[in-house]
Amino acid sequence: MVIGQRPALHELEHKARWLALLMLAIGLHLFEASLPSLGPWFKPGLANLVTLLALIWMGPKAAVLLAIGRVVIGAFFIGTLFTPTFVISMAGALSAAFVMIAVWRWLPGVSLIGISLLAALAHMLAQFVTVESLFIQQPALFYALPPLLLLSTISGWLNGALAMYIAARLP
Amino acid sequence: MMATLQGTRADRLLLLAALTTIVVAWLMIRSLMASGPAVAAVFHGDTLLATYPLPLAGEQAIHFEAEGELGSSEIIIDQHGARIAASPCATQQCVLSGAHRHAGDMIACVPNRILVTIRGSAEARFDAIVE
Numbered sequence: 001m002v003i004g005q006r007p008a009l010h011e012l013e014h015k016a017r018w019l020a021l022l023m024l025a026i027g028l029h030l031f032e033a034s035l036p037s038l039g040p041w042f043k044p045g046l047a048n049l050v051t052l053l054a055l056i057w058m059g060p061k062a063a064v065l066l067a068i069g070r071v072v073i074g075a076f077f078i079g080t081l082f083t084p085t086f087v088i089s090m091a092g093a094l095s096a097a098f099v100m101i102a103v104w105r106w107l108p109g110v111s112l113i114g115i116s117l118l119a120a121l122a123h124m125l126a127q128f129v130t131v132e133s134l135f136i137q138q139p140a141l142f143y144a145l146p147p148l149l150l151l152s153t154i155s156g157w158l159n160g161a162l163a164m165y166i167a168a169r170l171p
Numbered sequence: 172m173m174a175t176l177q178g179t180r181a182d183r184l185l186l187l188a189a190l191t192t193i194v195v196a197w198l199m200i201r202s203l204m205a206s207g208p209a210v211a212a213v214f215h216g217d218t219l220l221a222t223y224p225l226p227l228a229g230e231q232a233i234h235f236e237a238e239g240e241l242g243s244s245e246i247i248i249d250q251h252g253a254r255i256a257a258s259p260c261a262t263q264q265c266v267l268s269g270a271h272r273h274a275g276d277m278i279a280c281v282p283n284r285i286l287v288t289i290r291g292s293a294e295a296r297f298d299a300i301v302e
Contacts, residue, residue: 079261083261083282084281084282085262085281085282088281107181108181109179109180109181110179110181110182110185111178111179111181111182113175113176113178113179113182114178114179114181114182114185114186117182117185117186117189118185121189131279131281135216135281135284136214136216136217136279136281136284136285136286137216137217138214138217138286138288140212140214140277140286140288141277141279141286143200143203143204143275143277143288144275144277144279145196146193146194146196146197146200147197149189149193150190150193150197153186153189153190153193157176157178157186158176160178160182161175161176161178164175165175168175
């Protein structure tokens with residue numbers, strides 16, 4: 001684009017759509033942060049649903065940038081920027097986004113439900129690996145994983161179904 | 172919406188694989204953690220600070236100050252289990268999580284890098300005392 005020249009309408013539309021998704025993801029991120037804790041580092045994963053929608057509508061780059069953007073801006077609002085909570089949240093969100101991209105590209109036959117399921121599991125695993133590597137270097141931490149992975153399986157499946165429902169109505 | 176919830180055949184296979192792995196891992200961990208008498212272990216980062224047997228009813232509670240990254244976490248171990256009574260962290264999630272006494276339970280305060288784990292069972296300790 002030449003300086004001074006107006007951007008094309010489809011470019012502006014693309015940016016506006018991405019920003020709308022980012023606002024939605026930040027809102028859901030803040031909503032989830034305000035929920036009572038169901039266990040260490042467990043959230044329903046609604047913000048990941050927006051990453052998934054960004055992936056199928058706008059591609060991998062938009063999805064990764066959205067995941068980074070909502071964690072950074074969300075942490076700014078919650079007051080956890082650059083704290084351990086922020087690092088754990090970023091690790092989870094990025095792992096989920098990369099697993100979504102990998103499954104979407106290379107696993108045929110898997111719908112948004114399967115993608116969301118694997119992303120939710122990756123999110124939880126990445127959080128534990130981050131805590132164990134950087135903050136509390138005790139393998140005993142992983143003993144708490146199975147019940148949380150079970151919750152992630154359920155939330156991942158439900159979020160995937162919700163993403164399919166939304167995607168079918170907002171193509 | 173109900174039809175959407177079913178997913179594809181590949182989704183259901185992934186679900187089955189995930190559930191099988193999680194349940195098998197959970198059963199293995201439970202049996203591993205439930206052996207021996209009930210003890211609470213307190214860690215800071217990669218260092219084991221202390222281990223205490225969980226007191227039975229009528230026994231004196233244990234107060235332990237664990238020095239962490241931000242300051243001192245006050246840990247109380249009594250007949251109800253182990254809990255973090257006070258912590259210098261901002262969120263206080265560790266304090267709010269309350270007392271834990273079952274094998275495999277744990278309380279993690281990531282900002283202060285403190286971990287409290289429970290392993291073994293109260294019944295096993297009771298058996299050991301009787302013996």
